[in-house]
Structures are given as C-alpha cells and as structure tokens.
Amino acid sequence: MPAKNILFIMFDQLRWDYLSCAGHPHLRTPHIDALAAEGVRFTRAYVQSPVCGASRMSFYTGRYVHSHGSSWNNVPLKVGERTMGDHLRDAGMSCWLVGKTHMKADDEGMARLGISPASQIGARVEQCGFDIWERDDGMRPEGPDGLYDPHGAERYNAWLRDKGYDSANPWHDFANAGREEDDPETLASGWFLKNSRKAAAIADEDSETPYMTTRAMEFIEQADDGPWCLHLSYIKPHWPCIAPAPYNDMYGPEHMLPVARHEREHEEAHPVFKAFMQSRIGRNFSRGEVREAIVPTYMGLIKQCDDQMGRLFAWLKDTGRWEDTMIVLTSDHGDYLGDHWLGEKDLFHEPSVKIPLIIRDPSPEADTTRGTTCDALVEAIDLAPTFLDVAGGEARPHILEGRSLLPWLYGETPDWRDYVVSEYDYSLHPVASELVDTPSEARLFMIADERWKFMLAEGMRCQLFDMESDPNEYIDLWNSPEHAEIIALMYDRLARWARRQSQRTTRSDAEMLARRKSSKGVGIVIGVYDEDDIDPHLTPFYRGHPRPS
C-alpha cells in the first residue's frame, strides 16, 4: 500500500552536492542524510529548466517547458494547463501550498474565459492548482519603480511586525539585512554580497525557514484525515544571501568546495556561455572575495534548512505522520557559485541543472530500497505522476510527460528513458540582445544521458561534454571528429523529443485505441463500392433510414 499523504519539500537554489549525503566534505546535513538513509537518493535528477519559474511550472504540471510554455519567471502559465493539484484532487487527494511557487497567473486568459479569481475554480487556476495555506514567494524587494511583488511576504511581514520588528518591510530590513559593525543603526543590505557574512538582524527562529516550517506544521496539525499533499516550498538557500546567527558564522572559505573552472572554458567558450561569463554576475562570482563572502553563508543557510528538517521530522514522528506520509525533498535548480566562471543558474552544467532528490516512502514495499541511491535518469516532471500514482489515480501520460518513480522505490527496474531534457529561455537576459534577433530565438536545449551532455543554442553550434572522462565538463567536444556520431545521435534525440505529441491532452492513448475499434457502427462507411464491401448487418442502414417504431 502506498503512503497516504505526501509532503513535497522544495528548497530553492540548493545545489545537489551541498549535502553531506551527496559527499560534501565539510557541510554536515545529518537530518537530510537521515531521510536519505530511510529512503532513496536519486543521483541523476535534472530540472526541466534551470530557473525558478519555468522549473517549477514543470514540477507542478508534470510537463516540459516546451509543452506548458511558461518559459521564464513571470511568464504566465496559460489557462487550461493542469497541475498536480488538479490531478491529485481527481484522485481524491487534496493539494495544499505553504511557501513559494513562483506562479504567475494568466489573468488575461482567465478574463477571456470568464473565470473569476474569486471562485474556487478561479483561485486554483490562479494559484497553479494549489489550495493556499500560505503563499509566500519569499521576495519583497523594492526599488524606484516600486515593489517587485505587492503581495510578497505579506503575512510574514505582519507576523514580524507583531513580534516587534519595527519596519514597513521587515522582510528586507531585518530578515534580509545585517547591521554595520561601526553603526548598528545602519542597515547592511543582504542584496550586497559584501554583507553576506554579517548576521541578519533577526533571530534564527524568526527567519524565513523556521517560519515556513512552523506554518507547515500548522497545516498538518489541522489537516483532516487526509489524504493530502502538502507542498512545503522554502525560498532558502536562494538569495538574498544573508543568514541569522549562528548560521552566518558556521563556515568559512576553508569549507568551500574547490571552484570548478578552467582557463580553456574562457578560450573555447560557446557564444551564449561566453556572454553569461562576461555579465556582471559571471564576473563577480569569478572573484575570490565574492565567493568567499557568499559560499560560507550559502552553506550556513543550508545548515539552517537541515536543522529545520530535523525539527520537522521529529515532529512528524511525534504526531504519527512519519509513518503514513511520503516525504520528497528536492530543489528547483542549483547554483553555479563561481564554477565555470558563472554565478546563479540558467545554464546546464551539473551545479545548475542537477538537483538533490530524496524520497522516503513509508510503505513496506519500499523497505528493500531504504538507504540506497538510484542512478536512473530522473526528471523533475516525474514527481507529478509519482504523486498521482501514490494517490491511486490512473496514469495520464497524454498530459503528464514524466513517469512515476514508485517502481524505483519498490526495487523494480522499469523500462526507462535514455536521456533527460532541459531547456532555457534567455530572452529576458540582456545578453540576448547581442546574440539573437528575436526573443523567440533565445533558447537553449540540453540532452543528457548517463555519459554525454549535449547542448544546443538555437541558431548556433552545439556543445558536447563527456561526463565520464571529464566530469567537470571542461572539454567541449563539439568539433571533435571522433564524436560526430554521438553528436548526430544527440541531434536526433532532441528532434524526436521536440516532435513528441505533447498537446493532444484531450484524448488518452487508451481512448484513441477504443475509438479505433469502434469507428464503424454509426453509419460512416468510406470507400465502399457495394453491399459486398460491408458487414451484412450494416446493410439495412444504407437501404433507408429505419423509422422509430
């Protein structure tokens, strides 16, 4: 029997290799490790796009970006796209949100179809299919043009003010800012990386990660008998990169993973990657003092996340939920942190596109795999069909393009995909101006199998890396004659993938098959010369229309 409930935990910008269970030599994450020790850690899990919004829309819809169209942050998910919430509710499981989705609603499409955001249907369309316990995308910055998100961190800010954090925007002024040492009245913004090692002007327990953990507990505590799926979605360790004490000071430059970069990456850079390297982000993350300022705090923020996992898991055990709830822990993408002369995410090197993914299934069927790793090629879009499988719903491969991971959890070896796909729309990035004529051309594709990683920038040359002999992805084999065959195979895979039928979502294969068999009995017979060409029992229908008796 599968688990009853699902706790779907997502961190934001958490690198796959910044966990001790994944081999980090200095960062200790015992609680996440313990989850892995009771579940399966997937070592080759990839996002469908290494940027928050597009990646999440793929997680939630179970569909490639090329299918759902929400290709970057704040490109609205078009009305009509279904999400895990829709699928799970069809199977009798509720689906709730605490935290971030990065959902941008298709207000225009809703208005066009007369769907009111005030209705339950409308509220769900607007919120990416989730019912809302708390939506908090973790962002309330402000600039001369106003607020980035007028509803950003609204409830959290009110809660902070209630606790005495006296400010119009305590999210910024306390949770994401430190204080100047020589003048504690002066704010040191977390937006400036030089401030990353300062302690945020907030108590650990009042900062965002513990707050969201508490909110999740509140949801679970009041949840009916279930079954429910709760998406607990943290903003951290995403920027602003500043942590409350003691996490700001737990790690130093000596604890960082060595930077993975090579001079030849500059010399042989693909035009798109070169432009990203040359951007402010690429240049700054290539500076020693920048890395030394932010990476230790990034690690501290992860340590805080792990401590909150410890608190949450202990509470789940106390309340009995540990035994009937599948726990899924992942991230929406990684972070370059200066590797490959890059910062942030966006591109397809492993630190950016690969994610941690740990699933603990409490059911006895999963006992055989506890504490193991799984090297199968997993995509973020596999979670929605996995959850539908847990909820007991029938698979919907004509809509959900991923596949249930339950067989892997149960120790089976299903027929599986040969490669994963990721995409990136860089049309909103300033570098696009120099590289392509129109926003629609500003697109990147990745095909990766167990050994090879192939990347294609629309209208430009490809890239190819041998992750076996060159795990750091330094040597671009795009013009290596010995690799012409593998490059041709990768082009072909990308083409097949792009041709896939992703939009016939109104008819399943099973329905198509049923219609194939039943297309004869309603009077349409084509290419029939005479009675000899048809089944005799049909003949009366062509002699004259039978009158109702």
Place this chain on the structure above:
Amino acid sequence: MPAKNILFIMFDQLRWDYLSCAGHPHLRTPHIDALAAEGVRFTRAYVQSPVCGASRMSFYTGRYVHSHGSSWNNVPLKVGERTMGDHLRDAGMSCWLVGKTHMKADDEGMARLGISPASQIGARVEQCGFDIWERDDGMRPEGPDGLYDPHGAERYNAWLRDKGYDSANPWHDFANAGREEDDPETLASGWFLKNSRKAAAIADEDSETPYMTTRAMEFIEQADDGPWCLHLSYIKPHWPCIAPAPYNDMYGPEHMLPVARHEREHEEAHPVFKAFMQSRIGRNFSRGEVREAIVPTYMGLIKQCDDQMGRLFAWLKDTGRWEDTMIVLTSDHGDYLGDHWLGEKDLFHEPSVKIPLIIRDPSPEADTTRGTTCDALVEAIDLAPTFLDVAGGEARPHILEGRSLLPWLYGETPDWRDYVVSEYDYSLHPVASELVDTPSEARLFMIADERWKFMLAEGMRCQLFDMESDPNEYIDLWNSPEHAEIIALMYDRLARWARRQSQRTTRSDAEMLARRKSSKGVGIVIGVYDEDDIDPHLTPFYRGHPRPS
C-alpha cells in the same frame, strides 16, 4: 484601406487541380475562375493536416496541429486555444459561421474550468470561436450503434421535411441517396460508390450546397454595418458522393484526369503508405469501375459548387458587398481519387495536401495583383493572421503561427518561409495496429519546399521526392546517396520546426523585450558585491526601506 468584411468560403475535399483556373481540361468552373481573375490564386497552398478536423483546427487557430493538439477528427480542441473568432472580435470584427467546422468541444475542460456552454463565452468556446448562424457539419449517418452526430444536419432536415421530403432523415434518404432504376421506391444509398452516378432524390435547389448558399445570403442581408467575417463552409464535394440532376450526369469517365500512379509505388512503398494502399479504401479507389463511378460525380458536385458561387457572387454585386468584402475560397484538403493507389486524403501527395486558395481583395491596394498567381509557400495557418490584418488588429505571432498574406495581395515580396509543414496522426486508422506500438507514435510529418518534399513517419525511414524532375512523386529518393545532403537539410528543418516556441502564448516577443529592458527598478539586484556595482540612484533602496512619507 483593407476590405471591410471577409467572406471565408471553404469547400470540403476539393482538390486544388479540379478547377479550370488551375488547369483542369474538362471541368469548367467559370465563376471560381472569375474570382481568380479579380484576385490572386495561390498555387502552393498546403494544409497543416490532410484530414478535416485537424486541418480546420489549424485554419481556425492559425496554429500547427503540433501546437493545438486536435490531431484528428473529434479529438477535442482543448479549452484555452484561441481561434480567429477570438482574435477578430478583439479587433472589432464579428465572426460568424454558416456550415461545417468539425469542431469537437473540450467538454471536460470546460466543466473543469466552470465554463457553461449556456454562456456566451461558453458557446464560443464550444463552437471554436464562431458565433453561430447555422452549424451544419453535413453529416447525419446512422448505424446499429446510433447516429454519428445527434445534431447533424438538424435544421436542414427540418427544412427538407417542411418542403415535403417525407422521412425521419431526409439528409440521408433524399439528399444523399438515389433511387433504384427498376424500383424508384427503393433507396440507393450514396454511401455505396456504385450508386454515385445516380441522381440524388432531391431537386438541385434543395440540396446542401444551394441551401448553405442561401443561408449565407440570409446572414449577410441582416448583418449590421459590419465589419464581419463569415465562414461559409460547405460539406461538398466531400462524400457521400452523389449529386442531384443535372450534376450527376454532366461528366463521364472521358472527362477525368488520367490517374497518377506507378507500379514502382507498390514495389518501393514506405510501410505506412503501403498499409494505406492495402486498405479497403486504397484497393477500391484503385479499381477502374470505382473511379469511373465517383470521379464524374465528384466533378458534378464541384460544378454545382461553382454554379452556387455564380449565384452568390452575383448577389453580392447586387447588394454592394462585392466592393467591401474580401472573398477567400479554399478547401480543407484534397482527395486522392485513386492517384498513387489511394483514395480519400490522409497522406502527403499533392492531390491530398495541396489546396485551392483564391483571394479577392476589393481594396485598391490589391489592384496590381488582380488575375495573377502567387507561387509563395502558403500554409492554411496563414489565413487567421491575414484576417486579423484585414481587421486592423496587431499581429500576434506568439499565438498565430502563420503570416498575413496581405503583402502578397498588395504586390509586395515579403521575406517568407522556406518550407511548409504538414502532419498526420494515423493512430485512429486500423493500419496503425500493424505499424506502431502506441497511438502516440502513429504520426507523420511533411516538409516541402519549392522543389523537395520530405516525409517522416515516426520510428521509420523517411521519404523524399523531387517535385521538379518528378512532379507526380513516383520516385522515392530516401536511400539515394546523391540526396543525402538534402535529406539531412530536411531532417534539420523538421527538427527546428519541432523545437519552435509554440506554447509561450501568454507573452509576445514585444512584451518579452519590454521586460528585458525594465527588469531593474523593483529592487532585485543579483550578483552585486557592493554599491559600486549599481546605479547610485538605486542605493537608497538597499540602505533601508523608505518609509511612506
């Protein structure tokens, strides 16, 4: 100034070469010829899928089948897809239907989003964006499992009964049936091709084509001052293949185009094409008596269509509409009529996939091109953006994948596409069982440029024809070493096309560009080390949140 109104006339299954203006040596279509003489005849117009439903959904949405997903007849067009009706109404032009659309509504999607078919929005979603003067898909067959379409030809049947055609289903018993010569009381169904040369048991003026013509006049007569677009969509010369006198007897086998087929087509047949050849339809249409039974009547039906065009155009001139209405005349696909050992449509030889397309634009800008032909590679999806252009709406290339044809009508030579694309989903066809494992794999693609036609069946070998040296498409060059390069180019074109961004319909390129430029002023600054990295006017926003004054 563009035309005020649009009369968008579609025939069903009308071959591009069964018109005298397109060179048919025996079939005279003077009224359609006269339209061409005052407009432009496009000689390379292709449908996006050679089957009614999928083709029409591409005409109406302005999008490839791969984009809208309604891949065959009665695969519902998913809720959220916009059609020419939506686009034209946004630009202030109404959009009405008289006749056939083959629209199958996404009832499940509508229910899921709470869209009632009783509302105006719901009625339009259900009817593919058209307001309905009369919907009549021209089909009311019946078999042991019941009616093919319970609402088929409803009003037409009632009208016939009022006129004394005494039957539960006069559509079948009179309009689409003849009488046995030796026993006039005995019905000879139009479904049996052996009956095709018999006169339908109905007066010409009561048959479907004149009826629909009258209905269009009634619409236009009452139409407000406009602007309007009327889709006048005939079922003919589509089967059942039987015509009222005198059209049943106007042509004989001596007037048929010679059959275009070659023994080598059997010998070298691609597996999919071979299966279609071996189907009942392929076998029957390869028989001489079958062709001689149906082709003359097919020609008679076209002759009737042309006569009705004469009647309609004369009436438009009388009422003044000829001078303010763009007239577009086309078909949803062709008919093999035994060519290539095939019947019906479905596949990509010219008789099936190429369509007649004539546009008469009354505006003075179009005077320079009157009576000319245009060899540009045109796709059915070009009509929706053409109409939006006529209505004065801004282009929507992020939604509408075709391009306005107005420049061609105005004598300009726009930058244009290098190839056209067509697709076919044969998953509902019985031959799919032998050829592919799952319905989703049962898919065909065509890429055609001015010379080469390339076809790919998913999972199988390609085909290539040189339409210059082999206009009849007999010689499949798929394994010709001299053509390896052109085949590689065609694979690449298909891959690029398949990768296109077709689903980012919630943001135009212009909006993406605007956002690229304006992404800085709301407080998010990434990869900034210190104040030196940002514009000084932004600095205050990071020192502390400015309080409202």
